[in-house]
Amino acid sequence: MMDRARAKGRTGGIVAMAVIAIAVVLAAIEMVHLELPGFAHVIPAVLAFVCALCAVVGIVYTCTASALVGRFFAREVAVPREFPAVTLAKPLHGDEWQLEQHLASFFEQDYPGQVQYLFGVHDSCDEALRAVDRLRVRYPDANITVVADARLYGPNRKIANLVNMLEQAEHDVLCFADSDVHVDRDYLRHVVGALQQPGVGLVTTVYRGLCAPGFWPRVAASLTNYHFLPGVVTGLAIGRARPCFGQSIAMTREMLERIGGLAQFSHHLAEDHAVGEAVRRAGAEVSIPPILVRHACVENTFTKLFAHELRWSRTVRAADRSGHLGAVLMHPFALAMLAVAFSGGATPAWILAAVALSARAWLIWQTDRATGDKTRSLLSLPLCEMVQFAIYVASFCSSGVVWRGTRFRVDRNGMLSPVHET
CATH class of the missing domain: 3.90.550.10 (Spore Coat Polysaccharide Biosynthesis Protein SpsA; Chain A)
Known part of the structure; x- marks a missing residue:
């Protein structure tokens, strides 16, 4: 049973890497053939390329997470030697x-x-x-x-x-x-x-x-x-x-x-x-x-x-400030959609967005399978992805939080101090 599960995991990884390779090739072809008539087009093109590259890395992360979540819950649970109060x-x-x-x-x-x-x-x-x-x-x-x-x-x-x-x-x-x-x-x-x-x-x-x-x-x-x-x-x-x-x-x-x-x-x-x-x-x-x-x-x-x-x-x-910054790669679909926007709707960017969304759907299915739950969230997946990304971006915009109706400021050490509004 375990060998079969590993074989399925390897197959899924090969398919995922193939899809990623195709997306990278398509993006590279598009970038090679871009004609940039003026400086005004350079910045959007660079941003599109950066977002597309981050989306590709995010897809790799997503496929990796899909495999790891199954392994995590397949581990054995320790049995108590005794039952203390x-x-x-x-x-x-x-x-x-x-x-x-x-x-x-x-x-x-x-x-x-x-x-x-x-x-x-x-x-x-x-x-x-x-x-x-x-x-x-x-x-x-x-x-x-x-x-x-x-x-x-x-x-x-x-x-x-x-x-x-x-x-x-x-x-x-x-x-x-x-x-x-x-x-x-x-x-x-x-x-x-x-x-x-x-x-x-x-x-x-x-x-x-x-x-x-x-x-x-x-x-x-x-x-x-x-x-x-x-x-x-x-x-x-x-x-x-x-x-x-x-x-x-x-x-x-x-x-x-x-x-x-x-x-x-x-x-x-x-x-x-x-x-x-x-x-x-x-x-x-x-x-x-x-x-x-x-x-x-x-x-x-x-x-x-x-x-x-x-x-x-x-x-x-x-x-975990550095870890939170790196968590941008957990949003490949949103990053791909930014690539779509910055590239003016280039076809390779749309293909990359479709691949990213498929990778996220695969992660959902694998997670639900590992935890024994039924998959019900695919129809709202695009909305969920964009909402999560918006929350992630907003988390960098302020150090304030609201907790049980009280507003606090959070310093660099994660310490709370109440905000006294006037």
Whole structure:
């Protein structure tokens, strides 16, 4: 089975390289025969050539990512040697879409060890606690603890919530998961198994979008599934990425104390990335097992989608500036369309755009195949590609972000400071 999969991967790679070669030849022929009557035509021609070249490299990246995503999820998951007691810490804020269902997925775990469910809010009247009350009824034997504490240690309220909650943590294995995350029944088994491997100090997981009803949530999920996820997998494969995702983090109490606790990250925008880097500096490994969690995508208007994705993109930029700059190659279709515009609609540029779009469609199919999902996003692919590129470009235009209704400025070190508007 594995040999056959490798053979298919090689065949797909050969086909992809052939398509790329054809596109490069066509572009080169067009450039050779260009007649530039004046200087005014030189700059657009140069820009068209640069965009076309970047699009070709982007197509190579896309084809590479298509192969790597299958390999990533084909790896074996570590099996726990034992099943220690776990504290699941969930910071809450407001009555989110399907909050009870998402939280309930953590109560349905196929895990024989003890589990403490630790929920935290800043306000004892927070509407999210209604979902917790219903869970108490559904799971009367569950060990549920609620912490309502308004103390803050910086602008990052999620970190403050976790710091306050952990004072009530009963167990030495700590698992932090966002409130809008849905997990499979074997989630805890897989996370604990990975955490027990030699040298591992923290376990985090990649995620896919779980879309609410509506068109724009589907677009948001597509951006997560087919840009973020393949990008992470490719970055890990080439040794470029050093991620840690706040959607799901597991570590021991000993490791948390070793890095100095969570309060130190209360001024970070990308606090999850900072936690991962602290663990690495302590000499431990950040493990990313081949499992998925689902992250809710609920932005039901273009404005909300753009604002949310822009904050995420600027978070990535703050965490890894050089990597974020290189991520331009993840947008081959948009780059090819720029080549079309700068070349005045040259036929080779249109062909390159078609090849780029086909490569992106292939990546979608391969990603869904690797994760066991059905492909539904091909009709909106051109729109998704252009929206993602617009968000990427906008991420360089400002250092400000809006987080839960508050505007912050982000400095070069990824630190948050509130913007006091007059």
